[in-house]
Amino acid sequence: MTTPASTEYCVIPAPFGCLGVQTELVDDSLMISKIDYLPPSTALVAPRNELAKTFSRQCVQYFKDASSIFDVPLKPAGTAHQQKVWNATLGIEVGKTSTYGEIAKKIKSGPRAVGTACGANPYPLVTPCHRVVSAQGLGGFMKEDSPGFYRQIKIWLLKHEGVL
Numbered sequence: 001m002t003t004p005a006s007t008e009y010c011v012i013p014a015p016f017g018c019l020g021v022q023t024e025l026v027d028d029s030l031m032i033s034k035i036d037y038l039p040p041s042t043a044l045v046a047p048r049n050e051l052a053k054t055f056s057r058q059c060v061q062y063f064k065d066a067s068s069i070f071d072v073p074l075k076p077a078g079t080a081h082q083q084k085v086w087n088a089t090l091g092i093e094v095g096k097t098s099t100y101g102e103i104a105k106k107i108k109s110g111p112r113a114v115g116t117a118c119g120a121n122p123y124p125l126v127t128p129c130h131r132v133v134s135a136q137g138l139g140g141f142m143k144e145d146s147p148g149f150y151r152q153i154k155i156w157l158l159k160h161e162g163v164l
Helices: 050-064 080-090 100-107 111-119 149-160
Strands: 007-014 017-026 029-038
Touching (some): 007 029, 017 050, 029 050, 029 149, 080 100, 080 111
Antiparallel strands (some): 007 017, 017 029
């Protein structure tokens, strides 16, 4: 059972806005339990624990050099299908993309189901669902958002990684 003291949330700056990062104590291990893309107007909240500070430093490094690797413990999440999709995205190299259909074929699923799993990814940036695109173009990203905030983040990330 999670107590309020075992969960912390910080907000760190990113070139496209902010990142909200939740850390949680899971079976006596501190893990990241959620990463949110937040608008630039979001108030920053400094990381208070070592894991959040480490993740913040890794983000700074990634924003300087897209080939940087994230190495932080993530709280197990998602259905078996979602985990297959998220694991498949980890195999997409920086500077490359894969289509929803290609991932679907690899894990014996359907493209829409892959898109839905990418949209439910609790660890964007670390689990690079932004590298999964539509056969006809960019594709959606995370949620259907009317102002296109998440789509703009996807574009920024793919440009940063040398895809666009």
